[in-house]
Amino acid sequence: MTIIVLNFKTYRESTGLEALRLAEICEDVSKEYSVQIWVAPQVADIYAISHAVKIPVFAQHVDGVGYGGYTGHITAASLKAAGASGTLINHSERRLKLADIDASIAAARLAGLKTIVCTNNVATTRGAAALEPDYVAVEPPELIGSGIPVSKANPDVIRGSVAAVKDIAPAVGVLCGAGITHGEDLRSALELGSAGVLLASGIIKAKDPRAALVDLVAGAKK
Amino acid sequence: MTIIVLNFKTYRESTGLEALRLAEICEDVSKEYSVQIWVAPQVADIYAISHAVKIPVFAQHVDGVGYGGYTGHITAASLKAAGASGTLINHSERRLKLADIDASIAAARLAGLKTIVCTNNVATTRGAAALEPDYVAVEPPELIGSGIPVSKANPDVIRGSVAAVKDIAPAVGVLCGAGITHGEDLRSALELGSAGVLLASGIIKAKDPRAALVDLVAGAKK
Amino acid sequence: MTIIVLNFKTYRESTGLEALRLAEICEDVSKEYSVQIWVAPQVADIYAISHAVKIPVFAQHVDGVGYGGYTGHITAASLKAAGASGTLINHSERRLKLADIDASIAAARLAGLKTIVCTNNVATTRGAAALEPDYVAVEPPELIGSGIPVSKANPDVIRGSVAAVKDIAPAVGVLCGAGITHGEDLRSALELGSAGVLLASGIIKAKDPRAALVDLVAGAKK
Amino acid sequence: MTIIVLNFKTYRESTGLEALRLAEICEDVSKEYSVQIWVAPQVADIYAISHAVKIPVFAQHVDGVGYGGYTGHITAASLKAAGASGTLINHSERRLKLADIDASIAAARLAGLKTIVCTNNVATTRGAAALEPDYVAVEPPELIGSGIPVSKANPDVIRGSVAAVKDIAPAVGVLCGAGITHGEDLRSALELGSAGVLLASGIIKAKDPRAALVDLVAGAKK
Numbered sequence: 053m054t055i056i057v058l059n060f061k062t063y064r065e066s067t068g069l070e071a072l073r074l075a076e077i078c079e080d081v082s083k084e085y086s087v088q089i090w091v092a093p094q095v096a097d098i099y100a101i102s103h104a105v106k107i108p109v110f111a112q113h114v115d116g117v118g119y120g121g122y123t124g125h126i127t128a129a130s131l132k133a134a135g136a137s138g139t140l141i142n143h144s145e146r147r148l149k150l151a152d153i154d155a156s157i158a159a160a161r162l163a164g165l166k167t168i169v170c171t172n173n174v175a176t177t178r179g180a181a182a183l184e185p186d187y188v189a190v191e192p193p194e195l196i197g198s199g200i201p202v203s204k205a206n207p208d209v210i211r212g213s214v215a216a217v218k219d220i221a222p223a224v225g226v227l228c229g230a231g232i233t234h235g236e237d238l239r240s241a242l243e244l245g246s247a248g249v250l251l252a253s254g255i256i257k258a259k260d261p262r263a264a265l266v267d268l269v270a271g272a273k274k
Numbered sequence: 275m276t277i278i279v280l281n282f283k284t285y286r287e288s289t290g291l292e293a294l295r296l297a298e299i300c301e302d303v304s305k306e307y308s309v310q311i312w313v314a315p316q317v318a319d320i321y322a323i324s325h326a327v328k329i330p331v332f333a334q335h336v337d338g339v340g341y342g343g344y345t346g347h348i349t350a351a352s353l354k355a356a357g358a359s360g361t362l363i364n365h366s367e368r369r370l371k372l373a374d375i376d377a378s379i380a381a382a383r384l385a386g387l388k389t390i391v392c393t394n395n396v397a398t399t400r401g402a403a404a405l406e407p408d409y410v411a412v413e414p415p416e417l418i419g420s421g422i423p424v425s426k427a428n429p430d431v432i433r434g435s436v437a438a439v440k441d442i443a444p445a446v447g448v449l450c451g452a453g454i455t456h457g458e459d460l461r462s463a464l465e466l467g468s469a470g471v472l473l474a475s476g477i478i479k480a481k482d483p484r485a486a487l488v489d490l491v492a493g494a495k496k
Numbered sequence: 497m498t499i500i501v502l503n504f505k506t507y508r509e510s511t512g513l514e515a516l517r518l519a520e521i522c523e524d525v526s527k528e529y530s531v532q533i534w535v536a537p538q539v540a541d542i543y544a545i546s547h548a549v550k551i552p553v554f555a556q557h558v559d560g561v562g563y564g565g566y567t568g569h570i571t572a573a574s575l576k577a578a579g580a581s582g583t584l585i586n587h588s589e590r591r592l593k594l595a596d597i598d599a600s601i602a603a604a605r606l607a608g609l610k611t612i613v614c615t616n617n618v619a620t621t622r623g624a625a626a627l628e629p630d631y632v633a634v635e636p637p638e639l640i641g642s643g644i645p646v647s648k649a650n651p652d653v654i655r656g657s658v659a660a661v662k663d664i665a666p667a668v669g670v671l672c673g674a675g676i677t678h679g680e681d682l683r684s685a686l687e688l689g690s691a692g693v694l695l696a697s698g699i700i701k702a703k704d705p706r707a708a709l710v711d712l713v714a715g716a717k718k
Numbered sequence: 719m720t721i722i723v724l725n726f727k728t729y730r731e732s733t734g735l736e737a738l739r740l741a742e743i744c745e746d747v748s749k750e751y752s753v754q755i756w757v758a759p760q761v762a763d764i765y766a767i768s769h770a771v772k773i774p775v776f777a778q779h780v781d782g783v784g785y786g787g788y789t790g791h792i793t794a795a796s797l798k799a800a801g802a803s804g805t806l807i808n809h810s811e812r813r814l815k816l817a818d819i820d821a822s823i824a825a826a827r828l829a830g831l832k833t834i835v836c837t838n839n840v841a842t843t844r845g846a847a848a849l850e851p852d853y854v855a856v857e858p859p860e861l862i863g864s865g866i867p868v869s870k871a872n873p874d875v876i877r878g879s880v881a882a883v884k885d886i887a888p889a890v891g892v893l894c895g896a897g898i899t900h901g902e903d904l905r906s907a908l909e910l911g912s913a914g915v916l917l918a919s920g921i922i923k924a925k926d927p928r929a930a931l932v933d934l935v936a937g938a939k940k
Contacts, residue, residue: 068355133290512799577734
């Protein structure tokens with residue numbers, strides 16, 4: 053079943069009460085069109101959202117530390133307690149050291165959180181897949197927020213990532229992202245072998261986010 | 275009025291439901307003994323705690339970024355929306371670049387959050403005070419979690435910090451921390467010129483945190 | 497006496513043998529026009545340059561660590577042994593944590609290196625000056641490499657930095673940079689109270705770096 | 719042919735003139751015993767050492783940036799110009815982001831430098847091997863500088879790394895390190911399948927580094 057992950061980033065339109073409203077829209081569309089939509093709001097918004105909607109709520113980042121003296125870090129245990137189901141790791145706007153990606157995956161798994169490790173090209177997809185998270189999500193950074201879909205601008209990075217993961221760690225799912233906005237972008241991404249997409253501004257900054265989401269999910273249906 | 279800031283760090287005893295319980299104890303003691311106790315839980319716990327207690331809730335960290343494409347960052351707007359009153363910045367377990375401390379103070383102020391910038395010695399207290407946060411909190415890292423109170427082990431770092439701030443930015447309040455546990459530690463800290471203390475394990479890891487807090491606040495009374 | 501610091505960055509035109517040639521040009525112009533020109537090449541180029549020219553050679557960065565297990569770090573002792581006279585610290589392209597700026601200044605001083613701490617605005621100039629390096633160099637990042645001189649685009653950041661340093665740590669010298677290329681830029685910078693300038697692309701990427709340098713130093717003469 | 723990489727770190731005994739002397743000892747032993755010894759001094763020491771000895775000189779770190787405005791970074795081009803043959807990447811004392819390891823390998827390759835990517839466990843060995851450097855060197859951080867050889871304390875991390883690399887990227891060589899000092903440590907490491915060792919304090923802090931090296935290389939001979 054196609055996975056759509058909506059990264060709320062730190063946009064004004066997806067912070068605090070606006071984040072809650074957006075998550076509710078995602079839940080509505082998810083039900084109505086029978087697609088999986090996972091929302092990834094800011095950490096401070098997770099508690100309110102996870103207590104208001106039933107779709108999976110992901111964090112945008114988790115640190116690879118456990119209980120202890122780690123002031124200012126985001127622990128998997130605190131995310132789980134707030135109601136999160138999973139977390140992004142190593143997004144291009146929050147890149148991590150290799151050893152910390154490994155530690156973050158381990159910490160998330162221990163707390164029962166699903167993991168999506170973001171990568172920027174086929175080589176780092178190979179590197180991330182070797183760490184065996186639940187998913188990798190390849191996103192060429194130069195296309196993020198560009199409105200130019202990765203599935204059109206660089207289909208090879210998706211094909212290459214799908215092939216690399218199949219080779220190295222076939223149990224890992226492959227998502228892709230960057231510039232994804234419309235149903236046809238999603239459809240191309242699926243045809244190239246990905247299990248779903250990670251997207252943000254195309255929906256969040258749309259005049260009518262609900263309509264934009266509906267347009268998108270149509271791509272999963274054809 | 276003496277300020278006591280309890281940094282929850284990421285201890286098991288101060289995460290999720292335990293964090294909520296601890297915040298309630300702080301509120302009780304705060305009322306009963308008429309002292310200010312500010313709690314600083316993990317970001318994911320802020321929403322639930324700030325909706326359950328009336329004492330000020332601080333974040334342990336804020337990033338110096340605003341609305342936009344900053345996946346995985348902690349924004350002041352999200353903290354404010356979740357109910358926070360302020361934030362620690364640059365704790366020794368989460369040190370920041372100089373320019374980012376400046377940006378974090380500005381972002382916090384814009385969102386209406388109070389700022390406590392942590393420092394590790396008199397020189398960095400001078401540097402942090404020059405950025406004019408609401409408070410600086412000097413904590414020699416080698417004493418953090420040691421059980422040896424800074425007020426006894428290194429009174430000069432408190433005296434020096436108080437003098438430096440008076441010289442450079444007299445409107446900034448001075449707190450101190452590291453190894454603070456008992457009422458006498460707090461009393462010494464106040465006698466050395468600080469406006470209050472920042473503490474963590476001495477209370478959180480105590481067998482009876484309420485009793486430990488009561489012992490501590492006694493120091494503000496004499 | 498006016499100080500001109502030429503930051504070699506990592507340009508092709510200022511790496512390896514090209515760096516050596518450029519340093520020799522700087523030495524020639526320095527002698528001929530009786531101005532101080534300090535060169536700041538990459539660390540790997542310091543040894544060859546400091547053994548070929550007599551003008552001061554600065555590093556572009558130093559880590560705040562001493563002897564020990566610090567693989568991959570740049571120590572003040574190694575810079576000194578290679579012939580360096582000083583070092584930039586906290587350049588906007590290599591920003592440091594507040595505590596690390598403090599440690600880098602201390603490590604450099606211990607090894608007998610002069611320190612120039614770069615800052616991005618008046619607030620961070622205040623913060624850096626409070627740490628008492630030999631110099632602060634304020635450079636608004638948005639003007640770096642722009643060709644628009646800070647002395648014209650933002651004279652207040654220079655005036656404000658000069659005033660702040662005078663207030664907080666009068667023994668610290670003030671330099672400025674960003675967009676500085678011509679003699680008139682240097683002259684304005686001096687008139688605004690700075691003791692000299694930090695510059696890079698305006699000279700290094702010039703068709704004729706020697707002519708560009710001569711044009712610049714003319715500004716120190718009027 | 720067995721590879722011995724001596725990481726000079728930033729010890730007093732391996733900085734500046736002492737670094738030069740140590741490199742000369744390594745060259746002597748290398749010739750006398752017909753083993754490969756690669757030295758990895760601090761960047762500021764590379765020029766003098768590479769012009770004095772004929773054994774390969776490695777850097778301890780390289781940044782994944784090219785020519786341009788990257789003040790304070792260590793470029794592959796500058797290392798090559800100073801005489802380096804290769805570089806360590808991602809040492810546990812200088813860990814890098816996943817995307818930066820990928821960029822550092824690419825930058826090093828472009829400049830003609832060999833690459834050794836350090837890792838901390840089998841999972842990160844898998845991740846690093848997937849990026850296809852020339853070598854990975856697995857070093858459990860808790861054993862670094864301990865004097866307890868990884869080959870004795872944790873042979874499985876070597877066996878597991880050798881197997882993982884064979885599976886994912888068989889052209890990549892496998893080294894190991896941490897606690898390696900004596901000939902028998904080296905011999906065990908080779909028997910476990912590694913192509914050589916990375917070591918530091920066991921030789922550098924020895925009363926007689928030459929004798930310590932001779933003792934070590936004996937392990938490659940039996």
